[in-house]
Amino acid sequence: MESMVNLTGLMSKPEKDTSKKTFIRTCKLCGRDFIAPTNNTMRCPECRKVMRQQQSAASYKRFLTKMEMRKMREKTTQGGVTAEKKKDGVPSATGRRH
Numbered sequence: 001m002e003s004m005v006n007l008t009g010l011m012s013k014p015e016k017d018t019s020k021k022t023f024i025r026t027c028k029l030c031g032r033d034f035i036a037p038t039n040n041t042m043r044c045p046e047c048r049k050v051m052r053q054q055q056s057a058a059s060y061k062r063f064l065t066k067m068e069m070r071k072m073r074e075k076t077t078q079g080g081v082t083a084e085k086k087k088d089g090v091p092s093a094t095g096r097r098h
Contacts, residue, residue: 022037023038023039023041027044028042028043029043032044
């Protein structure tokens with residue numbers, strides 16, 4: 001008597017395609033060839049890391065300058081009373097409280 005083979009596990013779901021496409025690209029910054037997972041990759045991993053650090057630093061500097069401008073605006077006088085005095089509850093020159 002032949003034994004029955006359980007085929008339910010083989011017929012349930014097809015396996016995912018494990019063959020991934022790769023592309024040989026040339027880095028726009030350093031000119032080296034590298035293997036990329038997508039065709040629209042422009043920089044090699046080393047240059048991408050450096051560029052990301054530079055862009056992050058530039059973004060942080062822009063953020064700091066915005067914060068400095070905001071602080072300078074708060075310190076300037078508005079209607080004859082500085083912003084610091086307004087925080088203490090002193091009414092402004094127009095008589096309104098902000």
